[in-house]
Amino acid sequence: MFYEQLKAATESDRQQLISSEIIVRCMARNVTLSEYIDYLTQAYHHVKFTVPLLMAVGARLPESYEWLRSAVAEYIEEELGHQEWVLNDIAACGGDKEAVRNSKPAIETELMIAYAWDMVNRVDPIGFFGMVHVLEGTSVNLADYAADQIQATLQLPEQAFSYLRSHGSLDQSHIKHLEQLMNRFTEPAQQELIIHSTKMFFRLYKGVFDSVLRGKQDDSMQDAA
Numbered sequence: 001m002f003y004e005q006l007k008a009a010t011e012s013d014r015q016q017l018i019s020s021e022i023i024v025r026c027m028a029r030n031v032t033l034s035e036y037i038d039y040l041t042q043a044y045h046h047v048k049f050t051v052p053l054l055m056a057v058g059a060r061l062p063e064s065y066e067w068l069r070s071a072v073a074e075y076i077e078e079e080l081g082h083q084e085w086v087l088n089d090i091a092a093c094g095g096d097k098e099a100v101r102n103s104k105p106a107i108e109t110e111l112m113i114a115y116a117w118d119m120v121n122r123v124d125p126i127g128f129f130g131m132v133h134v135l136e137g138t139s140v141n142l143a144d145y146a147a148d149q150i151q152a153t154l155q156l157p158e159q160a161f162s163y164l165r166s167h168g169s170l171d172q173s174h175i176k177h178l179e180q181l182m183n184r185f186t187e188p189a190q191q192e193l194i195i196h197s198t199k200m201f202f203r204l205y206k207g208v209f210d211s212v213l214r215g216k217q218d219d220s221m222q223d224a225a
Contacts, residue, residue, distance in 0.1 A: 001183045002185055002194075003182040005195075006191075006194060009195045009198075009199075010198045010202060013198070013199045013203065014137075014138070017138060017209070018138070018142065020206050020209040020210055021213055022039070022209050022210070022212045022213055026150060027145070027146065027149055029149050029152060031149075032154075033094075033154050033156075035213070036093065036154065037090055040100075041090065041103065042106055042109045042208050042212065043086050044087060044100055045104075045106075045109045045113075046105070046109055047163075049116070049117075050082065051076055053116055053120060053131075054072050054128075055076060056125070057120055057125040057128050058072040060121070060125040061126075067184070068184075082163070085162045085166065086163045087100060089161065089162055089163050092156065092157055092160035106208065107211070108210065111207065112201070115200060116128060116131050119131075119197055123193070124193055126185070126194065127193050129178070129182065129197075130201045131197070133178060133198050134198060134201040134205050135201075135205070136167065136175060136178060137175060137178075139164075140175050143165070143167045144164070147161040147165055
């Protein structure tokens with residue numbers, strides 16, 4: 001089935017993502033509060049586009065994809081307001097959620113979102129499911145464990161982890177649904193596009209994680225100057 005083919009074809013890209021330094025440090029309980037807030041800040045800046053992107057996908061699908069439009073409508077309903085969960089997590093960490101709301105994303109986050117919009121509007125809206133696979137598939141495998149490690153390290157309240165927890169084991173039904181949807185793509189051109197976009201989103205999402213530490217390096221350079 002195509003979903004298994006998709007996973008196999010992009011496994012090396014997934015490995016590159018999970019080898020990101022900030023992820024490795026998180027799993028080793030070597031993460032700071034400011035780094036966790038910075039990660040949530042970038043999460044906010046891409047999560048807030050999930051529903052608008054899904055709406056654009058639904059609008060651009062031809063009638064022959066009515067089955068997929070129905071699934072997109074369900075996704076929209078489930079994803080509404082998740083960016084506010086991220087902001088509330090930031091507040092629970094002692095951060096200023098309104099400052100985050102009004103901040104600008106890291107370059108890497110902006111590039112990932114720009115690619116998503118380009119994929120939907122210029123290339124083919126089905127390519128957006130590469131991003132869905134990367135964000136949800138990666139989260140299901142890592143989110144709960146990462147939340148446990150961060151909480152143990154920083155002694156934060158459970159209210160600081162609504163975003164990670166919601167994308168952990170509780171998201172397993174989303175992955176099963178995604179698997180069923182992906183297996184309905186049987187044409188080689190469709191499959192090639194989704195594999196390509198998935199590879200791209202793995203690379204772009206790794207950049208988002210790397211930007212957390214890059215931002216720290218930039219701050220250090222500015223302080224030294």
